[in-house]
Amino acid sequence: MSAGHTDGTVGKALGLLDMVVGFGRPVRFVEVQQVSDMPKATLYRLLQTLTNQRMLSYDEERSTYQPGLRLVQLAHSAWRQVTLAPVARPHLDALSAKLGETVHLAQLDGGQVLYIDKRNATRPISMFSDAGKIGPGYCTGVGKAMLAYLPEAELARALSQQSWFGHTEHTHTTPDSLRNELPDIRRTGISFDREEHEPTIICIAVPILDATQRPLGAMSITSSTLRHSLTDLERFAPDLHATASAIARDATGLSLPINTVIA
Structure with missing residues (x-):
């Protein structure tokens, strides 16, 4: 401590x-x-x-x-005032009902991922991420989706705050390794968790961007290699992008904090 x-x-x-x-x-x-x-x-x-x-x-x-x-x-008050969760709730409900898959909503705090809401799949899968939990930025789909859109100085600070622990054989363990992936995320607007944080757990994620292309948060569809492949998940990209755009539109004008990276 x-x-x-x-x-x-x-x-x-x-x-x-x-x-x-x-x-x-x-x-x-x-x-x-x-x-x-x-x-x-x-x-x-x-x-x-x-x-x-x-x-x-x-x-x-x-x-x-x-x-x-x-x-x-205090936690409930903060949840209502400074997270995307209240704005995003109806959109997450609609997406979950349409796809029947696990949906995550997250924001970036101090270079790490804070999961602020979650909808379970029709057939839930056991995994680390739950609302209120903190996850690593460098090896989660939502984390990489947000890191990819940070300005360079903030990105450098965020990368310096990662542990670079090799959770699986697929985990990025150096800043340079992750940096090599970020241009593709910005080009396509999607990121993947390729079993980087937990074995068998995969996801596709998209950023939720404000009008200046700064990340307000990110959302993902998460599944298991026992049910889906990454190619299977890629078909959810249009629904994810549409939902992220709707959340960003509804968040316009609200006093929400931009993802913070502590120096």
Whole structure:
């Protein structure tokens, strides 16, 4: 949690909040202590502060911490105000109903992918991506679709923020390798996940662009090699482009943040 130390107490508290929520379940003090580098007294004090502010809740019977209702309220408010999700919802519903495939909606944050909405396929497939999860930018279809349209300075910063971990044998593991693919994405307006993040999981993705061709977000159709080939997915490109254009049109005039890349 050292990254939060540079921002003082507020940074430490937010980092701790991320840590507790990241467990994905109620968590005991000793579990948090095992993954935190803060002194025990500081850790306990910040947990108490977050609990008093209702950002966390504490179950006295089980001695566990979990997200609080105030955090849920703030999350819902942020979801409505600063994501494409409310604008995109009817379009995602229509696309999902038409195709019966898994649809993802994502935005770029700090060079990483934030999944902000999802529609499951008629026959769902088990995969990493769910609304609210953070995924890598360099080896996901939606991530590459957005990275391809970033101005050069922002692209360079985003690439410097990637881990370049080889999730599969198909993963880009260097900036140059990914850069070689970006011109094709800009030329065709589509990107593919070729089992780059998870074995057997493939997708076709398109960016959602504003009037200046800056990426507001991206959307994808995701499937498995057990059901589809990349060629099969390519036939969904016209529907994806039409839906992305409709979302971009409806987002015009809204105070949505452009994809952010932290320096």
